Amino acid sequence: MRIVNKVDQLKDVIRQLKLAGNTVGFVPTMGYLHEGHLSLMRQAKQEQDIVVVSIFVNPLQFGPTEDFAVYPRDLARDSAMAESVGVDIVFAPEIEEMYPNGHSNLLTVVDVSELTEGLCGASRPGHFRGVTTVVNKLFNIVEPDVAYFGQKDAQQVAVIKQMVNDLNINVKVVAVPIVRESDGLALSSRNVFLSKDERQAALILSKSLKLASTLLAEGERNADIIRSAMTKLISDEPLAKIDYIAINDAVTLADVINIEKPVLIALAVKIGKTRLIDNMVWEG
Numbered sequence: 092m093r094i095v096n097k098v099d100q101l102k103d104v105i106r107q108l109k110l111a112g113n114t115v116g117f118v119p120t121m122g123y124l125h126e127g128h129l130s131l132m133r134q135a136k137q138e139q140d141i142v143v144v145s146i147f148v149n150p151l152q153f154g155p156t157e158d159f160a161v162y163p164r165d166l167a168r169d170s171a172m173a174e175s176v177g178v179d180i181v182f183a184p185e186i187e188e189m190y191p192n193g194h195s196n197l198l199t200v201v202d203v204s205e206l207t208e209g210l211c212g213a214s215r216p217g218h219f220r221g222v223t224t225v226v227n228k229l230f231n232i233v234e235p236d237v238a239y240f241g242q243k244d245a246q247q248v249a250v251i252k253q254m255v256n257d258l259n260i261n262v263k264v265v266a267v268p269i270v271r272e273s274d275g276l277a278l279s280s281r282n283v284f285l286s287k288d289e290r291q292a293a294l295i296l297s298k299s300l301k302l303a304s305t306l307l308a309e310g311e312r313n314a315d316i317i318r319s320a321m322t323k324l325i326s327d328e329p330l331a332k333i334d335y336i337a338i339n340d341a342v343t344l345a346d347v348i349n350i351e352k353p354v355l356i357a358l359a360v361k362i363g364k365t366r367l368i369d370n371m372v373w374e375g
């Protein structure tokens with residue numbers, strides 16, 4: 092496995108691999124890898140000749156009061172994990188390599204409207220602009236055939252698919268299912284921030300999704316009733332503070348009142364200082 096830090100070097104390496112007839116799968120990450128990331132890499136390795144993983148904590152997608160400075164980082168550990176699942180290239184650029192003129196006053200950004208307004212977009216202004224801008228840059232650098240994203244960040248998947256469509260970017264976007272701990276907690280790099288009590292309290296996210304699916308299985312189709320039941324369950328957990336609970340059309344992300352078509356049920360909850368997200372798709 093190669094670790095590459097420079098854009099030009101990565102472009103050269105990939106150009107040669109593509110000339111030799113290899114397909115390229117790409118997994119963008121912010122590092123501090125866990126089984127969720129590894130599942131994307133394993134699927135990429137199964138389907139493509141070469142797998143490129145980027146590890147870059149992108150300052151552009153963090154708000155001023157968010158956890159950019161303390162976001163966990165460990166390139167040595169990440170590289171060993173990536174190598175263990177057969178990744179061919181880790182791209183780990185410095186911030187200056189990605190944003191040579193600084194990231195705070197970039198002249199060119201990519202903005203997807205509407206889809207970025209609700210859910211995480213509402214509580215994290217500018218977040219998705221940071222994501223779409225960096226992913227666009229990474230797509231231009233790596234030029235992958237297929238890019239793999241986790242369904243854990245369901246809104247991100249929808250936004251990136253929209254961007255790829257709207258800008259005719261030559262990449263196929265594949266969404267990979269959420270990987271969870273055996274007790275239901277969705278894996279996240281941010282889980283390391285949780286104390287023992289908070290780790291227990293964090294189960295309230297997946298429990299509330301289970302409650303929603305039970306209600307749906309019983310025939311409940313009113314989104315407000317389901318949201319209220321989830322809200323009540325989470326409010327009973329003293330360490331949890333709801334950011335949002337959303338029940339939206341699974342494709343357009345439009346708000347839904349009466350559930351008829353597949354819906355995305357997504358939530359963000361602060362457990363202590365740590366903001367966690369989770370979701371499920373109800374197919375109907």
Ligand code: AMP
Nearest residue numbers: 120121122127240241243244269270278
């Ligand atoms: P991140 O490093 O948090 O930016 O995540 C990098 C990629 O891994 C994104 O496409 C995430 O959606 C995906 N990912 C993160 N956690 C999980 C998980 N628990 N299951 C599946 N994919 C995940």
